[in-house]
Amino acid sequence: MSVIIQVNHLSKYYKELKAVDDISFTVNQGDIYGFLGQNGAGKSTTIRMLLTLIEPTNGHIELFGMDLKKHRKDILRQIGAVIERPDLYKYLTAYECLSLFARMSGIRANKQQLMAQLEQVGLQERAQSKVKTFSQGMKQRLGISVALVHDPQLIILDEPTNGLDPQGIADIRNLILQLSKQQGKTILISSHLLYEIEMTANRMIIIDKGKKIAEGSVKELFDPSSMLIQVSFANTAEVAVQLQHSKWKDLIKTQEQNNIVFQMDEQQVPALTADLVNMGAAITALQPQHSLEAYFLALTTANRHVDTFTN
Numbered sequence: 001m002s003v004i005i006q007v008n009h010l011s012k013y014y015k016e017l018k019a020v021d022d023i024s025f026t027v028n029q030g031d032i033y034g035f036l037g038q039n040g041a042g043k044s045t046t047i048r049m050l051l052t053l054i055e056p057t058n059g060h061i062e063l064f065g066m067d068l069k070k071h072r073k074d075i076l077r078q079i080g081a082v083i084e085r086p087d088l089y090k091y092l093t094a095y096e097c098l099s100l101f102a103r104m105s106g107i108r109a110n111k112q113q114l115m116a117q118l119e120q121v122g123l124q125e126r127a128q129s130k131v132k133t134f135s136q137g138m139k140q141r142l143g144i145s146v147a148l149v150h151d152p153q154l155i156i157l158d159e160p161t162n163g164l165d166p167q168g169i170a171d172i173r174n175l176i177l178q179l180s181k182q183q184g185k186t187i188l189i190s191s192h193l194l195y196e197i198e199m200t201a202n203r204m205i206i207i208d209k210g211k212k213i214a215e216g217s218v219k220e221l222f223d224p225s226s227m228l229i230q231v232s233f234a235n236t237a238e239v240a241v242q243l244q245h246s247k248w249k250d251l252i253k254t255q256e257q258n259n260i261v262f263q264m265d266e267q268q269v270p271a272l273t274a275d276l277v278n279m280g281a282a283i284t285a286l287q288p289q290h291s292l293e294a295y296f297l298a299l300t301t302a303n304r305h306v307d308t309f310t311n
């Protein structure tokens, strides 16, 4: 399996602001790699550095085994990217638009080839309609078609489902899966929605305030054996002492005044609650949460509080 993107200790500072702070990650050939983070986490900044639109403050980027600084042109030729809402010529038809971009990229494509490309993004029946009549989702799909016109190996999509309706979101998701499965493209997709990444990506990174929080396979990160179970008690201190002499001791993640958080397989929960009751625990609440979901929810909630106070 060859490595397509290798990022080492990448940072971008804007004066004191560390927009991207020492992140490293690897994208392998054939990956749908999810880049997950709240607004302002540093996703776009990282993507812009991968596309040489901005200079890193520190760090090293290799694409297709080549140093990005030294082989910029050769590398960019193999990338197709949609990083903002695609700005397309609204008075042209979808076909004319694609044909224009193909010529601008020096690609000689005949009508049949261009129609096949429009078919790939589900726009063959609207090939002769003007772009101004398109929904946001259709414009996004045409934008992706334009990015694919030179048959790149790597596709980079920055928040491709932002502002789309549910049907538009589903269309983009299916398109991404199809590009990966049927054409073996490597895809990097950013999103602020955990769900979006879970539905499409096989590997992912989570960043927050420019820093890497987690990286790994989506399966691993969503592993049911890493559920967090928060149990609240009226008598936490007493229960904590009893737990130290039990088999549950090693599964305790944190302990606070009113609750104890365990990390365990979901299937162990009934046995845990039975043992706790036997120990005389006065359970007032029990909340199971997937660790990643719990983590991400905590981030979102924290940000919402900030928004409430600052808006």
Ligand SMILES: Nc1ncnc2c1ncn2[C@@H]1O[C@H](COP(=O)(O)OP(=O)(O)OP(=O)(O)O)[C@@H](O)[C@H]1O
Binding pocket: 014, 017, 018, 019, 037, 038, 039, 040, 041, 042, 043, 044, 045, 046, 159, 192
């Ligand atoms: N040119 C710039 N000058 C100063 N600060 C910047 C600049 N570009 C980005 N930032 C800041 O860097 C941080 C990361 O921004 P970035 O756009 O990478 O986040 P993001 O994860 O893509 O979020 P969003 O989805 O909102 O774009 C933010 O705090 C942003 O305000």
